[in-house]
Amino acid sequence: MSGRGILNGLVLTANRVVVGFSLWGVAAGGWSWAAETQAYVTNLKPTGQADLDAALKSSSDLLGLQGTHAVGPFALAGRVRNEYDRLKSALESYGYYEGTVKITLHRAKDKDAVVMDGQSPALSNWIESVPANEKVTADISVEKGPLYHLGSVKLVDEKTNGPAELTPEQKAAFTLKTGDAAEAETVLGAGGTLLDALREDGHALAQVEKPQAYLRPQTRTLDVVYPVSPGPVLNVGRIDVSGLKRVREPFVRRQLTLKEGQLYQPSKIDAARQDLTSLGVFSNVAVKDGATQPVNGTMPLDFTFQEAKRRSVGAEAGYSTDLGVRGGVTWTHYNLLGNAERLKLTALVTGLGGSAQQGLGYDVYADFFKPGFYSRKQNLSVRVEALRQLFWSYRQTAFLVRAGITRQIDRYWNVNFGVAGEQEQIEQFGVTRDYTIGSLPLGATFDNTEVGNPIEPATHGVRANVNISPSISLGSKGSGTSFFTIMNASASYYFDLKHLGISKPGRSILAIRGTIGSIQGAGTYDIPPDQRMYAGGSATVRGYRWQGVGPQYGRTRYAIGGTSLDAGTVEYRQRLFKSFGMAGFVDAGQVGSSSSPFTGTLRVGAGGGVRYYTPIGPVRVDVAVPLNRPHRGDKWDLYIGLGETF
Incomplete structure (x- = not known):
């Protein structure tokens, strides 16, 4: 006898609905109109096993369909009779092959009325006799019976009918063993795991068929035989591409991480597909085997591309009480020259209503990004920018040009290097100076949070970066030439409280951030004001306006800036329901006039906020207060923005 629950999982039986009606029927007390359609309610008694109860509920047509379209008496009787097989199949899928199902029906308004057995031949007539204004109650009770376990478990080669020849690693991937509970999910899952292991070892045409199961009631065991056909070990063969229109095929092939002749491995094939998808020029990338039989010891592959829209227009907006409103528009071209080059043009208005601002400013820039710059793992980025910022600490009008190369070292590490130039005019404390600044920024980043979208909140892992920027400033009107090096580093750590067993995955997150910086080679007043270090605001210490932490000019709101910085944050993030969340945080930091960090006056802020989670990321609203507010501080x-602060 084969185990139906093991072979097919939950058996879903299609019911044939018989539509009919009767003008009247016999009810208690005399003649009364019978129901053309019969309403009913279902009570399913729990078995005490949560996962089995969930399977029984999902398998029950009586329970699942009771609130849907109306059903006639004869159709309801058929639904009741089919219910036995559905629930028995659910029991068998969990290893209970001697379980029993009992269904009884009675009129809801009269608990002392006749109780009908769900298998009674008179069930249809009884349902038909129920008056039109009354519901029928169906009570279902399930007895599990003894749990069956696996007896013998065999892997048989389909061609030889002998034992399948597998490596020790492949045998280990097949986790099924004698004595396991005879549950459908466990048995079927073992076959899928074995198939994955075979294909990952290059068996591109491997097949693991559905198991043959034999029920042994005497020992309450289930014997399982898995037919296996490993097939030959193959390498990747010819790679064909189709669907390209404006994206150039040579570029796609250069970016492809998969090469002809390497071992056929589904994990690396899918990684290559995802890598091409991340270029941002395709709405879909699909890959499939290019043949049903080996071709000279290889398996050809077919990559199919669907190109995304080349242009988009967007908006950018944010608000904080210190920096005011920041908003504008962006235009992006995602495939400028046919090699996934991205050009983004942005125009923003800044400084509207901010406590750290003296008036409106602007930020206009063009970003050019070229992937695969002389190497598949190397990208070029260029920015040309014009900006005007009217902070209380200084007024700046500047033109900047930056170019840099980012190179991926491994899965988590990237390094970057480049060159930057800036021509600016700055007014501070009533004195206006012009500066020409050149720098050679170098940096490295580490990120194992596995978050592809930068707006999506991280729930685990570490993000860290280190930057060193040797610079030269050519001043005018009393300010000479100065050489200095800006050094800073930051790290963020995300811990999911699921590891403590007190939360569901991704719902409760502890986020910690640390930042440290130093400027070497020059004193504070030898460094252009915009190159000095400042703190306050969402990037360092919330509750204090931007440039509100650090040396101030007397008892005014004018910040001098410093040559060292350190700051830290501890934040707790809690998701509520499906789309809402909340956060609480404490920030602390200081800016010093010495090049050594951990000097200056430590400022501490605390606060909390709410989150609304959208498909593109959370909308964040935070309020913070200073715990040791300086003179004339906020x-x-x-703070309002899209995405978390870090």
Whole structure:
């Protein structure tokens, strides 16, 4: 006898609905109109096993369909009779092959009325006799019976009918063994795991068929035989591409991480597909085997591409009480020259209503990004920018040009290097100076949070970066030439409280951030004001306006800036329901006039906020207060933006 629950999982039986009606029927107390359609309610008694109860509920047509379209008496009787097989199949899928199902029906308004057995031949007539204004109650009770376990478990070669020849690693991937509970999910899952292991070892045409199961009631065991056909070990053969229109095929082939002749491995094939998808020029990338039989010891592959729209227009907006409103528009071309080059043009208005601002400013820039710059793992980025910022600490009008190369070292590490130039005019404390600044920024980043979208909140892992920027400043009007090096580093750590067993995955997150910086080679007043270090605001210490932490000019709101910085944050993030969340945080930091960090006056802020989670990321609203507010500092600050602060 084969185990139906093991072979097919939950058996779903299609019911044939018989539509009919009767003008009247016999009810208690005399003649009364019978129901053309019969309403009913279902009570399913729990078995005490949560996963089995969930399977029984999902398998029950009586329970699942009771609130849907109306059903006639004869159709309801058929639904009741089919219910036995559905629930028995659910029991068998969990290893209970001697379980029993009992269904009884009675009129809801009269608990002392006749109780009908769900298998009674008179069930249809009884349902037909129920008056039109009354519901029928169906009570279902399930007895599990003894749990069956696996007896013998065999892997048989389909061609020889003998034992399948597998490596020790492949045998280990097949986790099924004698004595396991005879559950469908366990048995079927073992076959899928074995198939994955075979294909990952190059058996591109491997097949693991559905198991043959034999029920042994005497020993309450289930014997399982898995037919296996490993097939030959193959390498990747010819790679064909189709669907390309504006994206150039040579570029796609250069970016492809998969090469002809390497071992056929589904994990690396899918990684190559995902890598091409990340270029941002395809709405879909699909890959499939190019043949049903080996071709000279290889398996050809077919990559099919669907190109995305080349242009988009977007908006950017944010608000904080210190920096005010920042908003504008962006235009992006995603495939400028046919090699996935991205050109983004942005125009923003800044500084509207901010406590750290003296008036409106602007930020206009063009970003050019070229992937695969002389190497598949190397990208070129160029920015040309014009900006005007009217902070209380200084007023700046500047033109900047930056170019840099980012190179991927491994899965988590990237390094970057480049060159930057800036021509600016700065007014500070009533004195206006012009500066020409050149720098050679170098940096490295580490990120194992496995978050592809930068707006999506991280729930685990570490993000860290280190940057060193040797610079030269050519000043005018009393300010000479100065050489200095800006060094800074930051790290963020995300811990999911699921590891403590007190939360579901991704719902409760502890986020910690640390930042440290130093400027070497020059004193504070020898460094252009915009190159100095400042703190305050969402990037360092919330509750204090931007440039509100650090040396101030007397008892005014004018910040001098410093040559060292250190700051830290501890933040707790809690998701609520499906789309909402909340956060609480404490920030602390200081800016010093010495090049050594951990000097200056430590400022501490605390606050909390709410989150609304959208498909593109959370909308964040935070309020923070300073715990040791300086003279003329803000009493509180509000921050609104898209995505978490870090």
